[in-house]
Amino acid sequence: MTPQPSDSLEAPAAAQATVAGGATPALRSRTRAAWIGLVGVGLVAVLVFWVFEALPFQDLPAHAGLIALRHRFSQSAFEQHFFVLAPHIGPYSLFRFLGEGFVRVIGPVGAVRALATLPVIATPLALLFARRRLYDDRSPSYGFIGLALSFGLMTLLGFASYLLGVSVMLVGLTLWLELMVATDDEAPDRTRRELIVAAFAPLMFVAHGHAFVLFLLCAGVSTIATGNRFARILRIRALVPALALAGWVAWLERGATTPPGSLPVVPPLVPLFQTPAEKLGLLVTPTLMTRTGIDFIIAVVVWFFAVACTVLTVRSIRSGDGVKVAAEVRHSRALYASALALGLVFLALPHAIGWFGFVDGRLVPMVLYLALLGIRRSVLPPSFLRALDTGAPVVAATIAVLAMVASYRFQAEAAGYQQVLGRLPVNARVLNLPVDPNSDVFTAHPFVHYDKLALADRPLVVSDIWFHQGSALYPTPDNPAVRLPASYSESDLKGIDWPAYQLSDWDFVLMRTKPSAPQPTIPSAFVLEEHRGGWWLFRHTAAAHSNPAGDAHGLP
Structure with a gap:
């Protein structure tokens, strides 16, 4: 009928x-x-994603980094050393x-x-x-x-x-x-x-x-x-x-959960109620x-x-x-x-x-x-x-x-990320520790994956990549992410147990705090490289100095 x-x-x-x-x-x-x-309201809704520089949508910076990594992978010997694309x-x-x-x-x-x-x-x-x-x-x-x-x-x-x-x-x-x-x-x-x-x-x-x-x-x-x-x-x-x-x-x-050349990544599928x-x-x-x-x-x-x-x-x-x-x-x-x-x-x-x-x-x-x-x-x-x-x-x-x-x-809360991420040189290894990833404007944790915005612009190794079929990326034995402590959770850091980290694996530590927070405590092996707003970048003293042209990378 x-x-x-x-x-x-x-x-x-x-x-x-x-x-x-x-x-x-x-x-x-x-x-x-x-x-x-309807068309008018729809246009306003669409423009939310286009008219502002800083994105408050938690996983989108991560997707930007992964899309860029996959796109340039065949020409990036550095990333081929740390990842398998399958x-x-x-x-x-x-x-x-x-x-x-x-x-x-x-x-x-x-x-x-x-x-x-x-x-x-x-x-x-x-x-x-x-x-x-x-x-x-x-x-x-x-x-x-x-x-x-x-x-x-x-x-x-x-x-x-x-x-x-x-x-x-x-x-x-x-x-x-x-x-x-x-x-x-x-x-x-x-x-x-x-x-x-x-x-x-x-x-x-x-x-x-x-x-x-x-x-x-x-x-x-x-x-x-x-x-x-x-x-x-x-x-x-x-x-x-x-x-x-x-x-x-x-x-x-x-x-074939482990592509040739990669380590098996089997996260514990423990239910949380x-x-x-x-x-x-x-x-x-x-x-x-x-x-x-x-x-x-x-x-x-x-x-x-x-x-x-x-x-x-x-x-x-x-x-x-x-x-x-x-x-x-x-x-x-x-x-x-x-x-x-x-x-x-x-x-x-x-x-x-x-x-x-x-x-x-x-x-x-x-x-x-x-x-x-x-x-x-x-x-x-x-x-x-x-x-x-x-x-x-x-x-x-x-x-x-x-x-x-x-x-x-939200733009005022995110201010400074471009300048800080711009100090990361090509082929750096970056440990991301967003100790305060939250926003006073939005709910959720919008600053969790901001390190991937640098990955979207240049070859890097960052500490938290989704290793599964969805990303099509898997770690090689040399990827420092496989040696992170079990307590590491980029989206929910309860605290930082510094002795549990192999700090020599990382050239830089990126931290995010409240803009009004004092400088976070960090091991003496790292020195302050850049600070803007709630963004802190520390360089390992054994690593080469950051690329002086880093600010020219043009992060979007």
């Missing part, structure tokens, strides 16, 4: 004012203004492929700015696509929702790869739900839809493995949640190509970025609205045969069943598993996306419709402006 058309700006009074030729001129004008507003297709391949394409045009820092921009564009488009295909909702409201939810704690953590994977996954789930309904109705195009899903599913896997696993869970739940369950289960065969690819990559990882209060606090993270409290309040409001709309929609879809009811009812049943399943998984998951962090928190926006996507406009009272149609633009604009203002204020 075809969903009934829905217009986000169509209140009951406006609906009564329509004429034979279609919507009234006033309604068309409001609709056009809303779409223009890329193969896998859950991060799309991100690496895009990064390599961007770096050729706009450099490594420009590449990560572009990569961070993609989810802000892709998420609203994915939600608009889903609502139009599943509910024939042609309004811009879900575009505003997508913009608002594009700025959360995971954005600040720099999880651009995962966020892009989630956008791809939402498109894939939409295609899957359409296939399920076509299967129920024995639609003549169901085979074509099955082939589309079969072709698209591998893209979800190479976009991000975690997002792909979430898709598999949602696809499985939606298969049995409603409709002709037996016929739906048969359509799981459309996922065989993607599952085969995932299985082959898993076999590669098990059979949080308290119930900490778990509850993760619910506000879909919009949480700053310490102002504004985005916290917005998260609470969005959740209350989503829950209220969920109650109204679930009441409307409880009864009726799963095959005979309208297609949009079956879509809502599938989406809410999937949201419930992800919610239960969220409660059961640890917060981190070894190096893979924020495991449970990654599911929170997904639950919210599914709950909001499942809303049936036809069962909402006029007050709820007005809240959706006017509230979504207000929330999106507030979040975008807040991100812009916070990024402006």
Whole structure:
């Protein structure tokens, strides 16, 4: 059955004012203004990643360094001495492929700015696509929702790869739900839809493995949640190509985890669980970025609205045969069943598993996306419709402006990093010790990976590189990072046990403190090379003096 058309700006009074030729001129004008507003707010959101010099997004400097390292690796004998580059297709391949394409045009820092921009564009488009295909909702409201939810704690953590994977996954789930309904109705195009899903599913896997696993869970739940369950289960065969690819990559990882010339890197995959209060606090993270409290309040409001709309929609879809009811009812049943399943998984998951962090928190926006996507406009009272149609633009604009203002204020906190990193000579070995990586403006730890901005500009060895399939980099026996003490954790230094470090491995020590903090205590083997703001660079007395032309490296 075809969903009934829905217009986000169509209140009951406006609906009564329509004429034979279609919507009234006033309604068309409001609709056009809303779409223009969506483009305007989207432009502000995108500019957050481009107009400021210092990036507050935690992992983006690291990605800039890794993109540059991989790009120049074949010509860098120094880095070949310390690293093995062994890329193969896998859950991060799309991100690496895009990064390599961007770096050729706009450099490594420009590449990560572009990569961070993609989810802000892709998420609203994915939600608009889903609502139009599943509910024939042609309004811009879900575009505003997508913009608002594009700025959360995971954005600040720099999880651009995962966020892009989630956008791809939402498109894939939409295609899957359409296939399920076509299967129920024995639609003549169901085979074509099955082939589309079969072709698209591998893209979800190479976009991000975690997002792909979430898709598999949602696809499985939606298969049995409603409709002709037996016929739906048969359509799981459309996922065989993607599952085969995932299985082959898993076999590669098990059979060749240590590329020739590298040391085995097997981090302990110990799960870390949080308290119930900490778990509850993760619910506000879909919009949480700053310490102002504004985005916290917005998260609470969005959740209350989503829950209220969920109650109204679930009441409307409880009864009726799963095959005979309208297609949009079956879509809502599938989406809410999937949201419930992800919610239960969220409660059961640890917060981190070894190096893979924020495991449970990654599911929170997904639950919210599914709950909001499942809303049936036809069962909402006029007050709820007005809240959706006017509230979504207000929330999106507030979040975008807040991100812009916070990024402006962040520049003063980051001041000095260019001058300090500019003192690092080519082919130096740098121990990064961000004793205070936090910001007074943003939450999370934006200064953890700033050492990689120097790596983005010149060959270096830095102390913390992600050694796994995602980075495609592995250490050689000569890499000093393999001799770091177990207590070393760049993102969470509890303290510095200096005797545990082999200081002769390092030419420089880079430290980050509060700008007002006194000079940190450091072993006598190092002398102060440069200090600006909260940035301290110390040189090992046995190392050659820094390159006098270091400031000319032109860090972006």
